[in-house]
Amino acid sequence: MASAQLRQIPREEVGKWVIIDSTVYDLSRFKAMHPGGLSVLLDPEVAGQDATEAFFALHRYEVLEKPQYKRLRIGLVAGEKPHIHGRIAGELSKVPYGEPSWLADGYYSPYYSEGHRKFQKAVRQFFDEVVYPDAIDREADGKRPSQSVIDKMTELNMHAMRMGPGKHLQGRVLMNGLVKPEEFDYFHELIITQEFARSSLRGYGDGLLGGKVIGLPPVLNFGSEELKAKVVPEVLSGKKFICLAISEAHAGSDVMGLQTTAKKSEDGKEWIINGSKKWITNGTFADYFTVGCKTEDGFTVILVERGPGVETKQIKTSYSTTAGTAYITFDNVRVPVGNTLGEEGGGIFVILRWTTQRKVFGKPLHSQAVIRAKLAGMIARAESVQNWLENITYQMCNMSYRQQAGTLAGPIALLKSYSTSCGQDTARDAVQIFGGRGITQTGMGKFIEHYHRTIPFDSLLGGAEDVLADLGVRQALRAMPKDARL
Numbered sequence: 001m002a003s004a005q006l007r008q009i010p011r012e013e014v015g016k017w018v019i020i021d022s023t024v025y026d027l028s029r030f031k032a033m034h035p036g037g038l039s040v041l042l043d044p045e046v047a048g049q050d051a052t053e054a055f056f057a058l059h060r061y062e063v064l065e066k067p068q069y070k071r072l073r074i075g076l077v078a079g080e081k082p083h084i085h086g087r088i089a090g091e092l093s094k095v096p097y098g099e100p101s102w103l104a105d106g107y108y109s110p111y112y113s114e115g116h117r118k119f120q121k122a123v124r125q126f127f128d129e130v131v132y133p134d135a136i137d138r139e140a141d142g143k144r145p146s147q148s149v150i151d152k153m154t155e156l157n158m159h160a161m162r163m164g165p166g167k168h169l170q171g172r173v174l175m176n177g178l179v180k181p182e183e184f185d186y187f188h189e190l191i192i193t194q195e196f197a198r199s200s201l202r203g204y205g206d207g208l209l210g211g212k213v214i215g216l217p218p219v220l221n222f223g224s225e226e227l228k229a230k231v232v233p234e235v236l237s238g239k240k241f242i243c244l245a246i247s248e249a250h251a252g253s254d255v256m257g258l259q260t261t262a263k264k265s266e267d268g269k270e271w272i273i274n275g276s277k278k279w280i281t282n283g284t285f286a287d288y289f290t291v292g293c294k295t296e297d298g299f300t301v302i303l304v305e306r307g308p309g310v311e312t313k314q315i316k317t318s319y320s321t322t323a324g325t326a327y328i329t330f331d332n333v334r335v336p337v338g339n340t341l342g343e344e345g346g347g348i349f350v351i352l353r354w355t356t357q358r359k360v361f362g363k364p365l366h367s368q369a370v371i372r373a374k375l376a377g378m379i380a381r382a383e384s385v386q387n388w389l390e391n392i393t394y395q396m397c398n399m400s401y402r403q404q405a406g407t408l409a410g411p412i413a414l415l416k417s418y419s420t421s422c423g424q425d426t427a428r429d430a431v432q433i434f435g436g437r438g439i440t441q442t443g444m445g446k447f448i449e450h451y452h453r454t455i456p457f458d459s460l461l462g463g464a465e466d467v468l469a470d471l472g473v474r475q476a477l478r479a480m481p482k483d484a485r486l
């Protein structure tokens, strides 16, 4: 803050002005424009007084940071210094349980090295300074994330890092050289994912090539060399967007019930695709579509480039339009057979392998036991999810890709289901604690309102909660020893 240039005003001379956090504000010209009205500012407990407590009971800190309100500052109370702060770019929160325990003061973790810590700090700084301001603006205007943010992410190779460890990182400078490609592991990926979530704006986060995280792996793992050489660099440099187009109006998580068809042309050189897809993240602005199709042999995944016969329309969901959620129609779209990802008829393998891995009053309020009980539940849920997540990440760091697919699909499905159900419980509790503010899109409870509104997405995307939990249990049942008895 530019407090250094502000003049010193003795407390007894503050007169008609107002003090907030040892800073003196002249509200005379602002009064009539105050969104909270005039009368509150004329209240004898506010006008000419220290209104710090009253102010922070009603506003988020960021209100004071806005340039139009910064101009109302005229001085500092002599001999005092402001000490209240909001979000400080790049810094860790000191609020208990406000960070995963490995980032909390005095805690240890077997999973993270000094290198991970430096990496986390740099990623947070980047998110706070570059991503967060754009997230706020785009949530407000509903437009797709700014290309300038996508380009800055490209400079750090963030798009490539979001795909996890692997060959696609070779030869790249990651996070300005902070981590070598061969050292990048699943904990680095986890750090990026969690910093993404911290921006608190669910739709925007998905808008930042969220479709790529699920749409590109089938290309990387099952595409021909020719296809990869063209598509992967374009997508990882943020120049083109890709999305995963599986679900349909008739079939959500039920992949085998899809109705979009792909038939071979007479000369056998092309696929001809017809059908529609619904709820496709990034679809409105995607250049490539990883499409699940019904074919003669079963279910086949095919990469489609935007072109004749492909149409995308925005779907208005209860999260923001920044995610580009689309309804897509394919009308006799012709695609070279070389765009087949994996085996013809082998599509279920291509998709399931990825979707199961997707993660992804008077007295203070806390003086009431019922509120503390809610907080206890919220803390326990967040801590248990984080610990389970770190354990699975650790297993991933030590298993081959094949072992991960075989051993971890069930636990990941259960963890995904558990974490989104915890998230929904926590969102409900948070709204109860915040009251009306928790259902208001502006002001103090805006992130609670946003979270409560958007958490159901996570419980549905990548496999509905109940379906995934059942998948996890079925995998466990298959592994039951045949000779074990009670």
Ligand code: HEM
Binding pocket: 018, 020, 025, 027, 034, 035, 036, 037, 040, 041, 046, 051, 054, 055, 058, 059, 060, 063, 064, 069, 072, 442, 443, 444
């Ligand atoms: C620098 C001084 C102030 C500024 C710049 C300011 C600005 C604002 C803004 C931008 C809002 C809209 C709320 C939001 O969406 O976050 C608001 C609401 C409000 N303000 Fe202020 N305000 C100031 C001082 C005060 C003071 C001293 C009081 C008296 C206690 C007050 C009482 C209120 C009330 C009651 C609301 C409505 C809150 C709600 O809708 O929940 N404001 N103010």
